[in-house]
Amino acid sequence: MQPSAKVHLYDFHVCSNEAVGRDVFRMVMESPELAGKLAPGQFMNIAVPGDASHIVRIPLSFAGTDVDDGTIELVYAVVGEGTRRLSKMGAGSGSTVVGPCGNGWRIGPGGRALAVAGGVGAPPVIAAARALVESGRDVDVILGAQTKDRLWGEKDACDLSASDVVVTTDDGSYGRRGFTTQAMEDLLAQRDYDLVVTCGPSVMMAGVARLAQDAHVACQASLERMMTCGFGACSTCNVAMRAGGYKSCCMDGPVFDAQEVAW
Numbered sequence: 001m002q003p004s005a006k007v008h009l010y011d012f013h014v015c016s017n018e019a020v021g022r023d024v025f026r027m028v029m030e031s032p033e034l035a036g037k038l039a040p041g042q043f044m045n046i047a048v049p050g051d052a053s054h055i056v057r058i059p060l061s062f063a064g065t066d067v068d069d070g071t072i073e074l075v076y077a078v079v080g081e082g083t084r085r086l087s088k089m090g091a092g093s094g095s096t097v098v099g100p101c102g103n104g105w106r107i108g109p110g111g112r113a114l115a116v117a118g119g120v121g122a123p124p125v126i127a128a129a130r131a132l133v134e135s136g137r138d139v140d141v142i143l144g145a146q147t148k149d150r151l152w153g154e155k156d157a158c159d160l161s162a163s164d165v166v167v168t169t170d171d172g173s174y175g176r177r178g179f180t181t182q183a184m185e186d187l188l189a190q191r192d193y194d195l196v197v198t199c200g201p202s203v204m205m206a207g208v209a210r211l212a213q214d215a216h217v218a219c220q221a222s223l224e225r226m227m228t229c230g231f232g233a234c235s236t237c238n239v240a241m242r243a244g245g246y247k248s249c250c251m252d253g254p255v256f257d258a259q260e261v262a263w
């Protein structure tokens, strides 16, 4: 599945925008044309109103779309000024969004896959897991968070009838105590996979990439970088490559072959 839709500016309005955890929000926005064009793993750049001095758009992945309703589901953490203002956008308010941006997951038919998410890396991983299930694959999902109140995605993963859903929290407040990589080591010892998809903190994805490489399993990682222009002109979002040089997260990514990235 390779995205082909051109990037455009669209209007959107907020259908709902609610806290689903500590500083974690779920927004459903209506933007019918864009909803029909987004492929799993792609992202969008949102203009958040409320501060004329803040012109940089916020890049966000999506967890799912409903093409019939024309809606897009986002899950985001409030980490700074832009996401704080985004969290204040109430139902009925609106702005503009640029998308669909980036390359998306490369998903086709195959064997069993493993989807590993950390924190608010869950939205694109849930979108990948859904696409994998729809392409006829068995998928196990590992979702990790620092604490129970920062976890999102368990219900969505269970609704996918993924074969196994394993939840980890760093402090043991829910699910298994420890990191997603420990759960991944256990699953790799029990089952054969031919693809791992991952998104989360960089240190976690580096560990996931290493485990996948040791097990000789292909691994795709959705990277997050600070972004300024969002269209390949500023180099803010550079990703260092193992072979040398850089690629841009906004144009060449955000999904990369994990073994090509210089973690």
Ligand SMILES: Cc1cc2nc3c(=O)[nH]c(=O)nc-3n(C[C@H](O)[C@H](O)[C@H](O)COP(=O)(O)OP(=O)(O)OC[C@H]3O[C@@H](n4cnc5c(N)ncnc54)[C@H](O)[C@@H]3O)c2cc1C
Pocket: 043, 057, 058, 059, 060, 061, 062, 075, 076, 077, 078, 079, 080, 081, 082, 083, 084, 120, 121, 123, 124, 223, 224, 225, 226, 227, 249, 254
């Ligand atoms: C392709 C892509 C998809 C993303 N998808 C999601 C998502 O689905 N859910 C979600 O919660 N977040 C996602 N992010 C991260 C999100 O874009 C940032 O958290 C947001 O832009 C921060 O804006 P701010 O104005 O609130 O914070 P700022 O005030 O700009 O920054 C606050 C802090 O966050 C750090 N930061 C800012 N932007 C990024 C970034 N892009 N990557 C890593 N650290 C950053 C800064 O270094 C700073 O420490 C994604 C980022 C990218 C590039």
Ligand code: FES
Pocket: 226, 227, 228, 229, 230, 231, 232, 233, 234, 235, 236, 237, 238, 248, 249, 250, 251
């Ligand atoms: S954000 Fe400017 S090149 Fe990627």
